[in-house]
Structure formats: C-alpha cells, structure tokens
Amino acid sequence: MKRLEQTRIEWALLGVIAVVCAVLSFLQYHWTGELSRAEPAHLRAGLNEQVRRLVLAFNEEIRESCAMLLPDAKELREQGMAEAHRVRYEQWAAAHDRSVFSRIGIAVPEQGALQLYGIGEGRSSPMEWPSTWGTLRETMIARVQGGRPPGNSPDSGTLQFPVFADPRNRGSEIEWMIFDLNPDGLRSKMLPRLVTEYLNPGADPVYDVSVSWGGPHGPVLYSTRSDQASVSDGADATAGLFSGEMGASPSAGQGGRGRGRFHDEGRSRWTIAVRHRAGSLDIAVAHARTRNLAASLVLVGLLGGTAWALVRYTARSRRLAEMQFRFAAGVSHDLRTPLTAIRGAAFNLVEGVVKEPAAIGRYAKLILRNAEELTSMIENVLAFSASLHSDKAERREVFAVGDLLEHAAATMAQEIEQAGCRIEVTVAPELPGVAGDPVALELVFRNLIGNAVRHGAGGKWIGVAAAPSNDGVEIRVCDRGPGIPETERERIFDPFYRGEQTRAQRVQGTGLGLSLVKTTVERLQGSVEVENSPGGGAQFTVRLPAAPKVA
Amino acid sequence: MTSRILLVEDAPDVQLIVADLLRGHGHEVVVSSDGTEGLRVTGEQKFDLMILDVMLPGIDGFDVCRAVRERGFDGGILMLTARAQVDDRVEGLRTGADDYLIKPFDSKELLARVGALLRRLGKTPLTPVLQYQFGARSRWTSIGARYCAAAPW
Numbered sequence: 001m002k003r004l005e006q007t008r009i010e011w012a013l014l015g016v017i018a019v020v021c022a023v024l025s026f027l028q029y030h031w032t033g034e035l036s037r038a039e040p041a042h043l044r045a046g047l048n049e050q051v052r053r054l055v056l057a058f059n060e061e062i063r064e065s066c067a068m069l070l071p072d073a074k075e076l077r078e079q080g081m082a083e084a085h086r087v088r089y090e091q092w093a094a095a096h097d098r099s100v101f102s103r104i105g106i107a108v109p110e111q112g113a114l115q116l117y118g119i120g121e122g123r124s125s126p127m128e129w130p131s132t133w134g135t136l137r138e139t140m141i142a143r144v145q146g147g148r149p150p151g152n153s154p155d156s157g158t159l160q161f162p163v164f165a166d167p168r169n170r171g172s173e174i175e176w177m178i179f180d181l182n183p184d185g186l187r188s189k190m191l192p193r194l195v196t197e198y199l200n201p202g203a204d205p206v207y208d209v210s211v212s213w214g215g216p217h218g219p220v221l222y223s224t225r226s227d228q229a230s231v232s233d234g235a236d237a238t239a240g241l242f243s244g245e246m247g248a249s250p251s252a253g254q255g256g257r258g259r260g261r262f263h264d265e266g267r268s269r270w271t272i273a274v275r276h277r278a279g280s281l282d283i284a285v286a287h288a289r290t291r292n293l294a295a296s297l298v299l300v301g302l303l304g305g306t307a308w309a310l311v312r313y314t315a316r317s318r319r320l321a322e323m324q325f326r327f328a329a330g331v332s333h334d335l336r337t338p339l340t341a342i343r344g345a346a347f348n349l350v351e352g353v354v355k356e357p358a359a360i361g362r363y364a365k366l367i368l369r370n371a372e373e374l375t376s377m378i379e380n381v382l383a384f385s386a387s388l389h390s391d392k393a394e395r396r397e398v399f400a401v402g403d404l405l406e407h408a409a410a411t412m413a414q415e416i417e418q419a420g421c422r423i424e425v426t427v428a429p430e431l432p433g434v435a436g437d438p439v440a441l442e443l444v445f446r447n448l449i450g451n452a453v454r455h456g457a458g459g460k461w462i463g464v465a466a467a468p469s470n471d472g473v474e475i476r477v478c479d480r481g482p483g484i485p486e487t488e489r490e491r492i493f494d495p496f497y498r499g500e501q502t503r504a505q506r507v508q509g510t511g512l513g514l515s516l517v518k519t520t521v522e523r524l525q526g527s528v529e530v531e532n533s534p535g536g537g538a539q540f541t542v543r544l545p546a547a548p549k550v551a
Numbered sequence: 552m553t554s555r556i557l558l559v560e561d562a563p564d565v566q567l568i569v570a571d572l573l574r575g576h577g578h579e580v581v582v583s584s585d586g587t588e589g590l591r592v593t594g595e596q597k598f599d600l601m602i603l604d605v606m607l608p609g610i611d612g613f614d615v616c617r618a619v620r621e622r623g624f625d626g627g628i629l630m631l632t633a634r635a636q637v638d639d640r641v642e643g644l645r646t647g648a649d650d651y652l653i654k655p656f657d658s659k660e661l662l663a664r665v666g667a668l669l670r671r672l673g674k675t676p677l678t679p680v681l682q683y684q685f686g687a688r689s690r691w692t693s694i695g696a697r698y699c700a701a702a703p704w
Contacts, residue, residue, distance in 0.1 A: 333606055336633040336654040336655055337562045337633065338564075339654070339655040340562075340565050340654040340656065341562065341564035341565050341568060343656075343657070343658070344572065344655075344658055347572070347657075347658035348568055348571050348572055348575070348658070351575075351658075353571055353572055353575035354571055354575075359571075366564050366567070366568075369564070370564060
C-alpha cells in the first residue's frame with residue numbers, strides 16, 4: 001500500500017519534470033526564434049562595415065603605391081625625367097610588394113607624339129604601346145592635341161595619372177604615368193591578405209568572398225571558393241572595390257595627397273561580394289538556431305533521462321531493501337523453527353517426558369532431520385554471502401558430474417524418503433569432465449533436488465539426468481509437482497525471492513537457493529534455465545562447459 | 552479435572568514436541584496444523600487454553616486470535632512467534648492474546664507460562680480435596696481454586 005503510494009509520487013515527480021522540460025524546450029525554441037529573426041539584420045550591418053573597411057584599405061594601398069611612384073613637376077624639372085622616376089621607384093620598391101603592378105609606363109609627349117617608357121628595375125626604357133593600352137593612348141593623344149581629358153576605360157585594371165607642370169592648371173600635363181594592376185599578384189597576395197584581415201580573422205574562414213570585373217556578374221578576378229565561382233548570387237554584402245576616380249592625380253604637387261578624389265562610389269571597376277559559407281547569413285543563423293535547439297533538447301533529454309534513472313534506481317534499491325527485510329524475517333523464522341524442535345525434543349528426552357524406545361527413536365530422527373535442515377540453510381546463507389565477495393581464488397578441479405550427482409542424491413536420500421518421493425538418477429556414459437569447485441556444485445544440485453522435494457513432492461518422483469551436450473554437460477532436475485507459474489519464472493533466481501505459493505504454504509527456505517545456483521553455474525561459464533516439463537512439474541536445466549582436455 | 556489445550560502449530564516436529572510436553576504434564580492436548588482448522592475446532596469443543604503459532608498457512612495467528620475472541624472464547628491464549636519485533640508482540644496482545652513466547656523457547660518457560668495462565672483463569676488442575684466446583688466461573692471457585700492450588704497438600 002505504502003509502496004504503491006510512493007511509486008505514484010515518483011511517477012508524479014517524473015511527470016512534473018517532463019512537463020517542466022517540455023515547457024523549457026518550448027520557451028527556448030520561442031526565444032531563439034525571436035533572436036534569430038533579429039540576428040541576420042544585425043550581422044549584415046556588421047558585415048557591411050567590415051566590407052567597407054576592406055574596400056577602404058584596398059583603395060588606400062593602391063593609392064599610396066601610385067602616390068609614391070608619381071614624381072611631382074618640380075622633381076621632374078630638377079632631376080630630369082629618368083632620374084626622378086628611378087628615385088621614386090626605388091623608394092617604392094624598397095617598401096612595397098612589386099607584384100601589385102604588372103606594368104608601369106610613362107607616356108611623354110615628344111614632338112607631337114606620345115613616347116612610352118617602361119619602368120622596370122629602376123630604369124626607364126622606351127617601349128612599344130601594348131595593345132591593351134590602345135584606347136588610353138588615343139585619349140591621351142587627343143588630350144595632348146587639346147581635346148578632352150582622358151578617362152580610364154571602366155573595365156580595365158589600368159590607372160593613369162597626369163603630372164601637371166602647374167598643379168593649379170589642369171591642362172599643363174608634362175607626362176602621364178600608367179599603371180597596370182597585376183591580377184595574379186592581387187589574387188595571390190593582396191586580396192587574400194585583406195580578406196583574412198577584415199573578414200575572416202579566425203582560423204576557420206566564415207565568409208566566401210569573390211571579386212569580379214565590372215558589376216556583380218562580371219568575370220571573376222578572385223574567389224576564396226575552391227571552384228573560383230562568384231558568390232554574388234545571394235550575397236550578404238556587395239560593394240564596389242576599385243574606384244575609377246583614381247585617374248585623377250593622388251599627389252598633385254604641393255601636398256595634394258588624397259584630396260577627396262578617391263571615391264569608390266559610382267564608378268567602381270570591380271565588385272566585391274561576400275556570402276556566409278553556410279549559404280547566407282539567414283541560413284547560418286537558422287543553422288545556429290537548429291544547433292542551439294538540438295543542444296538544448298539533448299540537455300533536456302539528459303535531464304529527463306537522469307530523473308527517470310533516479311526513480312528507477314530508487315525503486316530498485318527499495319525493492320532490494322524490501323527483499324532483504326523479508327529475507328531477514330523469513331530466515332529468522334525458518335532458522336528458529338528447526339531450532340525450536342531440536343531444543344524441545346532434547347528437553348523432553350532429558351526430562352523423561354518420552355520414555356518408550358519407539359518414541360525416543362522418533363525423537364532422535366526428528367533432531368537429526370532438523371539439524372540437517374538447519375545445516376543446509378546455514379550453508380546457503382554462508383555460500384550466498386561468500387558469493388557476494390567472491391574475489392578470492394576458487395577451487396578449480398576437474399571432476400565427474402555423475403559421481404557428484406550420485407553423491408548429492410545420496411546425501412538427500414533421507415529427506416527425499418521422508419517426503420515420500422523416489423529419486424531417479426540417470427547418468428549417460430562417457431560424460432566429459434567439468435572443471436570447478438565440486439563442493440559449490442554439489443550445493444547447486446542439492447539445492448535443486450531440495451527444491452523438487454519441497455515444492456514438487458506431490459508428484460512422488462524426482463528425476464535427475466546428465467547427458468553430454470554439444471560443448472559440455474547438460475543436467476536436468478525435474479519433478480512432477482505443480483510447476484512454476486510463468487509469471488514467477490524470471491524472478492525465482494533473484495536473491496531472497498520466494499514464490500507466492502511457497503510463502504502461502506509456509507514452505508521453509510531462505511529464498512537464496514536458486515540465486516546461488518545461478519551465480520555458481522554462471523561463474524563456471526555455464527547457464528541455468530527453468531521450464532515446466534510436458535508432464536507438469538518444474539524442470540531445471542543446468543549446462544556446464546566441459547573441462548579443457550589435458551594433453 | 553485436567554485442562555484442555557488446543558495447540559495450533561504448522562511445523563509437525565514442533566507440534567509433536569509441544570504436545571508430548573504438555574501431555575506429559577497432565578494436560579489434555581488437541582492439535583491442529585492450520586488456522587482454519589483451529590478455528591473450526593474451537594467452535595466444536597471447549598478449551599481452557601490455546602497455544603497459537605503466529606505464522607500459519609491460511610489465516611495467520613493474529614487473525615485466528617481475533618476471530619476466536621469475537622466468538623466469545625474466554626480461555627487463555629498464548630502465542631508462539633518466531634518474530635522478535637516489539638510491533639508483533641504488541642499486535643498479538645492487542646488482538647486478544649494473553650501472553651507470548653518467542654521461538655526457540657525454553658520448554659520450562661512454556662510450562663511455567665501455561666501454568667500461570669491457567670492459574671490466573673482459575674483452570675489449574677485442582678488438588679483432590681477441592682475437586683468439585685460451583686459453576687463455571689463464580690468468584691468463589693476462582694478464589695478457592697487459587698487458594699487450593701497454592702496449598703501444600
């Protein structure tokens with residue numbers, strides 16, 4: 001009654017925990033949902049800022065290089081064209097990565113034509129106009145002849161800067177410097193460096209970045225993806241990278257560096273696109289939410305599981321405690337009864353209450369029987385407590401099962417006879433030997449036979465049979481009693497367990513016998529099982545492995 | 552006149568020994584092996600004393616005790632119990648037992664307690680001098696019985 005109530009409380013507790021877990025999971029899901037709706041906008045704003053800074057840094061580096069390479073009018077006048085450019089180039093090359101530019105040229109108007117000089121290794125030497133600079137050349141020639149100022153062709157990597165004789169007079173060009181950005185150099189050095197610095201500072205890259213010529217769908221100049229594809233589709237941030245306004249002089253004579261001519265809006269020649277590796281920021285946030293949810297579900301599951309395990313283990317330990325209590329009560333009763341008989345019988349004999357020889361003989365037998373019963377019970381209790389601490393080395397010797405069974409049956413003969421039973425021991429010839437502790441094993445079979453006597457005596461017959469099995473010996477102990485109900489068959493091997501019928505009929509015992517049978521047999525790598533034999537009655541089958549053959 | 556004792560005990564050996572002991576001391580003993588049979592026998596015959604084992608198959612000793620008291624059994628009841636817990640002893644006394652003994656008991660103690668119970672209830676085997684009685688339970692016979700039982704002759 002009390003136990004039922006306790007079980008109910010436990011289940012109620014478990015239910016409450018489950019409900020709390022469920023509510024917590026729901027709230028977590030709900031709240032992370034709200035967060036994940038706000039998060040992408042926040043992340044996107046941050047990303048745009050990062051991209052803006054990258055673009056600024058990129059433009060600043062190019063501009064700085066150009067400014068360093070570009071001599072002013074005074075230097076040209078005082079040092080001469082070749083020397084001024086050489087000094088500038090050497091200063092620049094000492095501190096900069098030369099791979100930024102693939103070609104640097106100087107276009108000088110000479111006798112109504114434009115003579116082109118290339119700069120390399122600090123020396124300037126005349127060179128042919130490369131075909132890609134054709135448009136540039138034409139516009140510059142137009143400028144020299146008094147036409148409109150040349151602009152850069154918008155989709156090229158070429159920059160050209162005029163050097164004015166008088167910075168205030170836009171029209172007094174002495175020469176033009178022309179820079180070709182080197183796509184290979186940018187791709188292999190500068191862009192990866194900037195991307196790492198501004199977008200993917202961590203060990204694991206978070207964003208895919210691509211740079212394309214012209215608009216977002218132009219040819220790809222650079223991509224962090226292994227397939228070199230553009231990430232413009234569904235990009236989380238896009239910006240112009242390489243400003244077309246660099247065509248104006250970044251260093252116009254007297255300290256005119258960077259006078260607001262360095263815009264990246266409007267006429268960007270390249271486009272940088274950034275996309276989260278997960279596909280987009282929204283997907284990344286959704287993934288994070290899913291991961292978060294999964295983690296919290298696992299936690300909640302763990303919590304629930306722990307609660308369940310706790311309830312289960314307390315229930316189990318309580319059941320064990322109950323069984324131990326029953327054992328204490330049962331054993332004390334079952335030990336006291338034979339003791340009472342022995343003590344009373346001795347008193348009657350001593351006091352001369354019984355005098356006739358027949359009665360005295362009966363008393364002697366009674367004392368003997370009860371003493372034996374006490375002995376076997378004490379043996380079981382001791383063997384059981386020993387089996388709980390069975391680290392000590394066991395006896396192991398090879399013996400014949402047949403002899404053991406005969407001996408066990410002979411020991412029990414009196415008890416069997418008194419119960420009005422007949423025992424039949426059948427041992428197949430040439431049984432393999434079994435290794436183990438014969439004393440412990442004999443107790444196993446005495447317990448099984450004793451059970452048959454106590455519970456199956458109504459059948460008047462006990463059968464013990466040993467036969468070889470595929471890898472050892474199979475021993476059956478059967479009776480013709482009422483058998484064991486299906487519901488109890490699993491539990492009869494539990495320590496202290498005693499069947500309902502047994503308890504109702506006050507059959508004596510400790511509830512330890514079968515538990516001992518099981519532990520002993522399993523220690524020898526054997527097995528024991530129980531079923532009801534076809535003729536009714538219980539049938540225990542013990543299987544023991546054969547002892548290894550000694551060569 | 553000897554006293555009649557009903558012994559309800561399921562362990563056959565204990566039953567035999569207690570019965571022999573009591574018979575050897577001049578009591579008339581009827582034995583019964585379970586609670587149901589014990590109850591039936593009390594309905595059919597008169598007893599001065601019942602010796603009841605607590606752990607009995609069928610109905611246990613407490614229930615038998617309660618049932619016979621409800622039926623108006625006015626003899627003594629001595630319970631034999633293997634349980635040493637105080638709760639059990641109290642339960643036994645509450646259900647109507649007069650005394651208890653814990654197994655394994657000393658036979659001398661059993662005899663002494665049986666004797667004491669019978670004497671208290673005025674059912675001691677009387678000495679030949681005052682062997683007649685005036686009705687079942689009169690005050691006079693009780694006093695007389697106690698006096699006579701204590702008398703040296």
